[in-house]
Amino acid sequence: MTKMFGEPIARVEDDRLLRGHGAYLDDLGHDALACAFVRSPHAHAEVLDIDVTGALDVDGLVAIYTYEDLAGPLADPLPLLIPHPALTHGRTQYALARDVVRHVGEPIAMVVARDRYLAEDAAERIVVSYRPLPAVVGVEAARAAEQLVHPDVPGNVAANMTQSVGDVAAAIAAAPHVLELDLSIERSASTPMEGRGVLARWDPESHRLRMWSSTQTSTGLRAAVAAKLGLALIDVDVITPDVGGGFGVKIMHPWPEEVLVPWAARALGQPVKFVEDRREHFIASAHERAQLHHVRAGFDDDGRLLGLDVRFWHDHGAYIPYGLIVPIITSTQLLGPYKPGAYRVEFDSLYTNTLIVTPYRGAGRPQGVFVMERTMDAIAAELGLDRTVVRERNFIRPDEMPYDHGLIFQDGRALIYDSGDYPQSLQKLKALVGWDEFAAYRDAARAEGRRVGIGLACYVEGTGVGPYEGGHVVVEPSGKVKVATGLTSQGQGHQTVFAQIVADELGVPVADIEVVTGDTRRFGYAVGTFASRAAVMSGSAIALAARAARAKVLKVAGEALEVSPDDLEIVDGIVRVSGVPGAEISLGTVAVLSNPLRYAFDDAAQAATQFAVGDTSRPPVDEDDEPGIEGRDYFSPMRSTFASGMHAVIVETDPDTAEITILKYCVVHDCGRLINPRIVEGQIHGGVAQGVAGALYERMAYDDAGQLQNASFMDFLMPYVSEVPLKIDIDHLETPSPLNPLGIKGAGEAGVIPGAAAFASAIEDAEGIPITAMPISPSELFELRRRTEGTPA
Amino acid sequence: MSTEELFEVRLIVNGAAHDVRVPARRLLSDCIRHDLRLTGTHVGCEHGVCGACTVLIDGVPMRSCLMLAVSADGTEITTVEGLTEADGSLSPVQQAFQDCHGLQCGFCTPGFLTTITAGLRDNPAPTEGDARELIGGNLCRCTGYQNIVKAVLRAAEIRQNRP
Numbered sequence: 001m002t003k004m005f006g007e008p009i010a011r012v013e014d015d016r017l018l019r020g021h022g023a024y025l026d027d028l029g030h031d032a033l034a035c036a037f038v039r040s041p042h043a044h045a046e047v048l049d050i051d052v053t054g055a056l057d058v059d060g061l062v063a064i065y066t067y068e069d070l071a072g073p074l075a076d077p078l079p080l081l082i083p084h085p086a087l088t089h090g091r092t093q094y095a096l097a098r099d100v101v102r103h104v105g106e107p108i109a110m111v112v113a114r115d116r117y118l119a120e121d122a123a124e125r126i127v128v129s130y131r132p133l134p135a136v137v138g139v140e141a142a143r144a145a146e147q148l149v150h151p152d153v154p155g156n157v158a159a160n161m162t163q164s165v166g167d168v169a170a171a172i173a174a175a176p177h178v179l180e181l182d183l184s185i186e187r188s189a190s191t192p193m194e195g196r197g198v199l200a201r202w203d204p205e206s207h208r209l210r211m212w213s214s215t216q217t218s219t220g221l222r223a224a225v226a227a228k229l230g231l232a233l234i235d236v237d238v239i240t241p242d243v244g245g246g247f248g249v250k251i252m253h254p255w256p257e258e259v260l261v262p263w264a265a266r267a268l269g270q271p272v273k274f275v276e277d278r279r280e281h282f283i284a285s286a287h288e289r290a291q292l293h294h295v296r297a298g299f300d301d302d303g304r305l306l307g308l309d310v311r312f313w314h315d316h317g318a319y320i321p322y323g324l325i326v327p328i329i330t331s332t333q334l335l336g337p338y339k340p341g342a343y344r345v346e347f348d349s350l351y352t353n354t355l356i357v358t359p360y361r362g363a364g365r366p367q368g369v370f371v372m373e374r375t376m377d378a379i380a381a382e383l384g385l386d387r388t389v390v391r392e393r394n395f396i397r398p399d400e401m402p403y404d405h406g407l408i409f410q411d412g413r414a415l416i417y418d419s420g421d422y423p424q425s426l427q428k429l430k431a432l433v434g435w436d437e438f439a440a441y442r443d444a445a446r447a448e449g450r451r452v453g454i455g456l457a458c459y460v461e462g463t464g465v466g467p468y469e470g471g472h473v474v475v476e477p478s479g480k481v482k483v484a485t486g487l488t489s490q491g492q493g494h495q496t497v498f499a500q501i502v503a504d505e506l507g508v509p510v511a512d513i514e515v516v517t518g519d520t521r522r523f524g525y526a527v528g529t530f531a532s533r534a535a536v537m538s539g540s541a542i543a544l545a546a547r548a549a550r551a552k553v554l555k556v557a558g559e560a561l562e563v564s565p566d567d568l569e570i571v572d573g574i575v576r577v578s579g580v581p582g583a584e585i586s587l588g589t590v591a592v593l594s595n596p597l598r599y600a601f602d603d604a605a606q607a608a609t610q611f612a613v614g615d616t617s618r619p620p621v622d623e624d625d626e627p628g629i630e631g632r633d634y635f636s637p638m639r640s641t642f643a644s645g646m647h648a649v650i651v652e653t654d655p656d657t658a659e660i661t662i663l664k665y666c667v668v669h670d671c672g673r674l675i676n677p678r679i680v681e682g683q684i685h686g687g688v689a690q691g692v693a694g695a696l697y698e699r700m701a702y703d704d705a706g707q708l709q710n711a712s713f714m715d716f717l718m719p720y721v722s723e724v725p726l727k728i729d730i731d732h733l734e735t736p737s738p739l740n741p742l743g744i745k746g747a748g749e750a751g752v753i754p755g756a757a758a759f760a761s762a763i764e765d766a767e768g769i770p771i772t773a774m775p776i777s778p779s780e781l782f783e784l785r786r787r788t789e790g791t792p793a
Numbered sequence: 794m795s796t797e798e799l800f801e802v803r804l805i806v807n808g809a810a811h812d813v814r815v816p817a818r819r820l821l822s823d824c825i826r827h828d829l830r831l832t833g834t835h836v837g838c839e840h841g842v843c844g845a846c847t848v849l850i851d852g853v854p855m856r857s858c859l860m861l862a863v864s865a866d867g868t869e870i871t872t873v874e875g876l877t878e879a880d881g882s883l884s885p886v887q888q889a890f891q892d893c894h895g896l897q898c899g900f901c902t903p904g905f906l907t908t909i910t911a912g913l914r915d916n917p918a919p920t921e922g923d924a925r926e927l928i929g930g931n932l933c934r935c936t937g938y939q940n941i942v943k944a945v946l947r948a949a950e951i952r953q954n955r956p
Contacts (some may be wrong), residue, residue, distance in 0.1 A: 010891050011891070011894065014899075015883070017902060018873075018890055018902065018906065019876075020834070020872065020874040021874075022833070022900075023832070024900060026826070026832075059796050115827075117818065117819070192898070192900075193835075193837045193900040193935075194898070242899065244835070244900025244901075245897075245900060245934050247934065278838040491899065681894075682897060682936060685938075685940065686897065686935045686936050686937045688937055689936075689937030689938065690934075712838070713840065714840065714842055720929055720931070721929055721942065722925065722929055724937050728937070728939060
């Protein structure tokens, strides 16, 4: 039987989805009432009055709710999900605005009606009176603090946090060279093709709630809803249907709509559904990325860092429900594959009157990598050294692994890299992109009046963060294997890769394995899908659960075949005695034998009734045993595992129009052992496209009044096929992680992380103008050229 | 407010006639999804940019979120559910998406499948450039389009090899 781990098999998810038989949130609940929300048109305003009279005679209207209707825990602010000692001024929103709105899109009233059209009819007839207040938009305005987002938060500062290793001031003071940089990244967003959505049914007879949400965490949502509605956990089922992409934004929970919809379903005794439209997704879900950074770097004549001092300002929007995860990741992952010498990082997390910030694929790393890689390039420029040479000299060497940075990572654990081979990655990347040959190509192009440039960027990514995930494996009497894990899927191919893992552990064909994710009815303990953790955490847990099931199979089969379990192997769903042809028993029969029955309801069961099987001198189920072939186990690592990679890009910039064209894009990627190379490459492709987007196209264009000017797909420039590289050259390095049973590291976010940094490096190389802010559009590059006129290109 | 006036509309979807009574403003996408309960057609933006809702109307790819159901009266509509072969196997385009890992979350996929199906009818032997042009109006957030381009070329191959 071919080993499945490592095979690029086609996905088991595809057939259903290709036939149009997927079941996404809005494909469910055709009988449900629909919701529409009245949302703030102001970035900051006092709500003086809500007049619903005009809406009351709308045909099909069922209910209108405002803050006044909320009671108990639902009337309290929504949870601050991830508290932190440095988060001294955490503020979260109410499910429906109470007196003040703090960003455009904040929900004020909820309308429930027979369908969405009618709900919108009613919503637009509700008249809200506002007293507009001054809006704080952007990091600079937040820092200036001439206006406050929350009157009781001085300086708009929710948190100030510093981490340091060594005496950075002394190290920089003593350094032969010092440089300073100001670097900025704008807002962007996950922007999955499917927005948020939630459906809830209350069963008045059993007093139980069943809900479906397009979420990245069904267990987190279940706990939040139970707390808000005063229900026992066991009385709430949360099911994640097919989800049309997440990329981070759907890890945020509970959204206001996720508590209001089940609450309304219970109050009305009818199923209620909310499906977000595209504009709502832009103004009422979450964004990320916006940060300003100031860097001071001290280095020696060889370009080695001696001290690195980074101060940055993080714009987290109007509220901070997801805590400090993003800026903490920037603080720590900024270091990448390098030894910084002494290091000090300090950030302020700032309120603004814009949409909240929660992690978007990469989660603070694209900013951190941008800062570090721009610094590396600046050092190279200052010393006249090749950019790869400076990086090489600052790398952590393979023989220094595990490498302890002396800092605390986002999971509250030590920032210790488990494994990696950065020099080898760099060699592979240089070969892949043709680094050493590029200077000649650039000179030849220049002679023809063309501008081309090459850039690279390196990153290290903490993946597979804890605290834990679990797996459950059961062998049915049919011989089919049913697997469940609590975390959720949004298109990553979990059903395929988890089946590959179980296939090897249990010796069954992938076709006989069915995997369910994100359904609290099947697995109640889980954390969620984020931080490139699903393969590492649930993959490992499922492997352990499958091993437990295998041990049970071998025990039962050994008794049936009267041999030691050590003499048995499982191949294609058959347990057989090694080297003895014919001495075998099917997995299904083993499952039947493992469960002594009272009743014979089919032929298989007949073989397992208490009168057919068993040693009558023992109890039917022994003291240390359980009926059935089941394995359940959990994986909880000491700390994160660290994947790494490097990207290189060659661009051409038009001398007249400043249009930026991608000529070549190369990726070297190390996520440990690959479960399914085809799926990993797919993740990289998608990540690279988002990296291109963040470097050249996507931004949230807020005006000074806090209005998002590009809240549609017409104006927010999500790449089509015409914007992505024609080809992405990929090379893998497999440095196994010692921290989990499969030696794997996460791969989901990697592709996006170094994009902005690599493009900045390449554009700077082509233009000879320092690039310090991303994304960059042709008009911005044109303007940069104009401002630096006289600078040789 | 008075109840909305309803209009009789006949839609022939994947070969089957459906008579529905809908308000004038009902989007064709909502009618297909919620009245006919053919939920394979997805809605990603409701302003005609993403292409997820693309269906074939009398063989031509159209954005069902930009059409009213009443304006499709009497037309023959093909949705993703109608793409499979008569024997239930995957169509060349569907098969190519599976072979090339051309989908991840699958939400945008139906719009690509319908668009490419019509495109290959017009141009059975596309170049790589043609393939890009063909899918140039559909958004995908997962795949970076790399494997969708490959799937277009692979679908053309499968089409030519099938009897």
